[in-house]
Amino acid sequence: MSEITAAKVKAFRERTGLPLMECKSALTEAGGDEEKAVAILRERGEKLGDKRADRETAFGRYGLYCGLEKSQGAIVELKCESAPVTQNAEFIQLADDMAQALATTSENVTTADELLALPSPSKSGVTLGEQKAELFNRIREKFDVGRMSKVDGTCGGYCHNSGTVAGVLIHVEGGSDDAAKDVAMHIAAMRPSALSKEDLDQAEVDKEREFLRSAALKEGKPEKIVDKMVEGRLRQFFSEKALLEQPFVKDDKQSVGQYAKGNNMEIKDFVFYILGQA
Numbered sequence: 001m002s003e004i005t006a007a008k009v010k011a012f013r014e015r016t017g018l019p020l021m022e023c024k025s026a027l028t029e030a031g032g033d034e035e036k037a038v039a040i041l042r043e044r045g046e047k048l049g050d051k052r053a054d055r056e057t058a059f060g061r062y063g064l065y066c067g068l069e070k071s072q073g074a075i076v077e078l079k080c081e082s083a084p085v086t087q088n089a090e091f092i093q094l095a096d097d098m099a100q101a102l103a104t105t106s107e108n109v110t111t112a113d114e115l116l117a118l119p120s121p122s123k124s125g126v127t128l129g130e131q132k133a134e135l136f137n138r139i140r141e142k143f144d145v146g147r148m149s150k151v152d153g154t155c156g157g158y159c160h161n162s163g164t165v166a167g168v169l170i171h172v173e174g175g176s177d178d179a180a181k182d183v184a185m186h187i188a189a190m191r192p193s194a195l196s197k198e199d200l201d202q203a204e205v206d207k208e209r210e211f212l213r214s215a216a217l218k219e220g221k222p223e224k225i226v227d228k229m230v231e232g233r234l235r236q237f238f239s240e241k242a243l244l245e246q247p248f249v250k251d252d253k254q255s256v257g258q259y260a261k262g263n264n265m266e267i268k269d270f271v272f273y274i275l276g277q278a
Helices: 006-016 020-029 034-051 089-104 112-116 128-139 177-190 202-218 223-241 256-262
Strands: 059-065 072-080 144-152 155-160 166-174 251-255 265-274
Touching (some): 020 034, 034 128, 059 089, 059 166, 089 144, 112 128, 251 256, 256 265
Antiparallel strands (some): 155 166, 166 265
C-alpha cells in the first residue's frame, strides 16, 4: 500500500473534483491505487444516484449541433435539479456533446440509453453515459436526458436564454447560417404550431372555420357571401399558427416565407422544444 500523502489526496481531488475527505476515503480503501479509488467513487456515485432517482428535474438546457456546413443536425434536452447547474461549463459541454453524438452517429438512436452508450465527442475513450456519471459524482444532482431529435440535412438553430428555456432546430436548404438563425429566433418568439397552413391540424382548422362562419351569420351577413368572408378571415388564423404565414418578427411587412425566399432559403421543417412542456 502506497503512502497516502496530503499532496496525493490534493492531486486526486483535482482529478475528480470531489471533496478532500471523500478523495482520502476512496484512496485509503483502494490502498493508494488511484484507478481503484476512481472505481470506488463511481460505485458510490451510482448508489447515490439510485437514492436520488425520484427527484424532480425541472431545470435544464438544450444541446445543439447545427450549421449549413454540416450534413446533419440535432437537438437534445438535458435536465437537472437546479438553475445554477445549467450554467456549469461541464454540464453545457455534456449537452452539446449529446447533440453532436446524436447528429453524427450512423446508428438509429431513439432512447436515452442508446444515446448514452455513444462515445463522447469531447472525451476520448469515454461514453456519454460515463461522462454523465462523472459529472454527477462532482455536482451530485440528478440529470435526465429528455427529448431529442435528429435531422439528416443542413440545419440552423437557436437556444433562447442561453438554452435554458427553449431550443429550436430548423431544417433548411440554401440560405445562410444567419438567415436560418433569424428564423429559429422567430420560432422561439412566436411559437408556430406547424410549418405551413397545409400542415396544421385539419380538425383545428375546421373548428375555426365553423366558428368564423357562425359568427358571421350572427352578424347578419348574407349567407351567400359568408363562406368567402370566412376564408378571408382564416388568413389571420393561418398567420398566427403557420410559420411560413407568420409576419417575420424582424420585419412584419413580410412573412417568414417571404423572408426565407428573399434569402434563397427553403425551410423544410423545424423542431421546437420548451423546457417543461411535452
